[in-house]
Amino acid sequence: MQSQECRNPGPNFSNPTPISTVSANSINQPDFVKGSAKAYLHLLCTAKHWKQPLFECCNEEGPPHIKQFTFKVSILSEEGFVILESYSHALMTKKAAAEDAAEGALWCLKHMSI
Template sequence: MNVAPSPPPPTGEDDNRNSRTSAKTPPSSLDSLPSSSPSSPILRGPIKLTARSCLYEICTKSHWKRPVFTCCSEIGPSNLRSFTYKAVVEMIEGPKSNTVVECIGKPQSTKKNAADSAAEGVLWYLVHLGYPKKP
């Protein structure tokens, strides 16, 4: 009869020592992030980037004004409120090149989700224009 040897007794070391060595460091910029669905938050290490934070980062890197989010509509009873937000980004590329991008998001149950929905639309447009541009 074959008997398997018993595991060695614990040595006091952390049993999760492999997780420390295999932990991934977050990328330093959006350029190194894998492309994912704009409706889901982007994973960056332990931090999830929302569409709004990605849009803020692109605007900062491109030296544009900060995006402006405004509530277009707020409908429904207080317990079933629906919010619709608009995102506006002013893209200044040079002394004579000025483009304004406006996007209205889908109605959402929270203001944060409504603003993210509008930001997703702007991000979709910017990605199709080739942003963020690599230096």
């Protein structure tokens, strides 16, 4: 299985699905859950029997007072194969960059029908 790399925009969280309805098939629904894309990605990986997503800061740039961070999230199958890698835009906080990477991963999973 080849890994997929994604830099696409995240999903639209304006009309969320209740978190109690998250399942392995819910990625195909038009909208996701309200709140954190990172939390939803963790729930989705559990439902699909994948390893938990791995978030890592892969780039820091700029002077200390306006530093920007780029995060990567990797999703692995239980066998250790890379299913997907998604990178964030450069953002001002690590939390925002990690959330952006998770949104990109969810967008890719939705549109790739994995």
